[in-house]
Structure formats: structure tokens, C-alpha cells
Amino acid sequence: MSEPLSLSVKEVTENIRHAAEAAGRDPGDVRLVAASKTVPADRLIDAISAGVQTFGENRVQEAAAKWPQVRAEHPGVELHLIGPLQSNKASVAVRLFDVIQSLDTTKLAQTLVRCRDNGVTLPRLLCQVNIGEEPQKAGVLPEDVEHFVRDCQHSHGLELIGLMCIPPQGQDPTPYFTRLARMRDWLGMEHCSMGMSGDYVEAVRHGATMVRVGSGIFGGRTSL
Numbered sequence: 001m002s003e004p005l006s007l008s009v010k011e012v013t014e015n016i017r018h019a020a021e022a023a024g025r026d027p028g029d030v031r032l033v034a035a036s037k038t039v040p041a042d043r044l045i046d047a048i049s050a051g052v053q054t055f056g057e058n059r060v061q062e063a064a065a066k067w068p069q070v071r072a073e074h075p076g077v078e079l080h081l082i083g084p085l086q087s088n089k090a091s092v093a094v095r096l097f098d099v100i101q102s103l104d105t106t107k108l109a110q111t112l113v114r115c116r117d118n119g120v121t122l123p124r125l126l127c128q129v130n131i132g133e134e135p136q137k138a139g140v141l142p143e144d145v146e147h148f149v150r151d152c153q154h155s156h157g158l159e160l161i162g163l164m165c166i167p168p169q170g171q172d173p174t175p176y177f178t179r180l181a182r183m184r185d186w187l188g189m190e191h192c193s194m195g196m197s198g199d200y201v202e203a204v205r206h207g208a209t210m211v212r213v214g215s216g217i218f219g220g221r222t223s224l
């Protein structure tokens with residue numbers, strides 16, 4: 001038995017609106033990205049019916065299996081890649097996603113350039129930042145972000161529209177959110193993708209323009 005999604009979508013949407021207003025921000029500047037890894041197609045359609053317009057997937061293969069048919073019937077929906085992208089999956093990913101939030105290596109940037117040179121219109125791109133400087137985590141180290149972003153722009157002609165991060169687990173995320181927002185401002189970018197089910201309200205307070213909420217909408221996951 002599935003819970004109706006309309007309630008959780010409404011609650012998350014309201015929380016985002018309140019947090020934005022309390023911070024003196026326009027709620028329209030914060031986009032809810034429903035993190036839908038492991039969520040089957042019928043639940044995706046329920047979420048679309050409940051008003052979700054943007055979804056984030058972690059795995060190219062899973063997204064390629066689930067989304068083409070759903071999107072054919074719901075053409076307004078936007079799809080973001082929020083998980084790691086290996087270069088050998090890039091040519092599939094650039095055709096499938098509207099936004100790739102996980103650009104974090106020069107090698108991947110070069111692969112994207114080759115896709116573009118082959119005539120593909122690239123998705124919009126965010127640079128993933130390893131904001132907690134955790135050895136096991138993906139993302140560009142904070143000290144290298146400016147160089148990486150400028151190199152993507154100037155050497156490769158890639159336009160990056162923002163930064164994304166996943167702060168260390170089990171710590172107060174606030175300092176990490178603040179730091180990412182400052183870097184975004186410094187680099188003159190529009191977007192900060194930060195905040196998940198447990199901390200999206202804080203993220204909105206500190207400048208998030210995209211929050212990635214999974215279990216808070218779809219309930220618990222059994223895997224990944």
C-alpha cells in the first residue's frame with residue numbers, strides 16, 4: 001500500500017515556502033527536485049500529478065529505463081542527474097537529462113565537450129563540490145573550485161550555472177551551506193543545489209535554489 005504522495009509533496013512545498021519567506025527570499029527562486037532513485041514509474045506519475053515538476057536520479061541506467069516513457073506522456077517534467085557520472089555513460093546522460101549536477105572532473109568536462117562537438121545540445125551543468133573535504137566523496141575540493149569552474153568556462157566553453165554539495169553526515173550542515181552559497185556568489189553563478197530531506201529547510205534559509213528531497217516525499221527506501 002502506497003501513501004498518497006499529495007500530502008508529502010504539499011508539506012515539503014509549504015516548508016520550502018515558509019523557509020524562503022522567513023529568509024526574505026522569493027519562494028519561486030527555490031526549486032523542489034524530487035530525488036527518485038529506486039522509485040517505480042507509477043509513483044513518479046503520482047508525484048507529477050501531485051505537482052512535482054523536477055526529478056533527480058542517481059544512476060544513468062536506472063533513469064534510462066524509467067524515464068523515457070513517463071516523459072513522453074509528461075513533456076513538462078525536468079530531469080536532473082544528481083549522482084556520479086562516468087565518462088563512458090556521458091553520451092547517454094547528455095541526451096537523457098536536462099541538468100547534470102555532478103560535474104567534478106576535467107576528464108568529464110572534456111567528454112561533454114566532445115558530445116557537444118558531435119552536435120548534442122548539452123544539459124545545463126552544476127559543479128559538485130566536496131564541501132566537507134571528505135576523502136571518499138565525489139566533488140571538486142573547495143580550494144580548487146574557482147580554477148575548475150573558470151577552466152570549464154574558458155578552456156572548454158562550458159557554461160556552469162551553479163554548485164551542488166552533499167555535506168558530511170551527522171554534522172550541522174549550516175556552515176557547509178553557508179560556504180557553498182558564498183562560493184556561488186563569488187563565482188557569480190545562479191544556483192546552489194543543497195539540502196535533502198533532513199535539512200532542506202536550513203538549506204533554503206542559507207540560499208539554496210534547488211533542494212533534493214527523496215524520502216521526505218516518497219518515504220523510506222529499501223536500498224541506496
Ligand SMILES: *Cc1c(COP(=O)(O)O)cnc(C)c1O
Nearest residue numbers: 035082196197212213214215216
Ligand atoms: C538520495 C539523494 C538525495 C535525497 O536524499 P533524502 O535524504 O532521501 O532526501 C539527495 N541528493 C542526492 C545526491 C541523493 O543521492
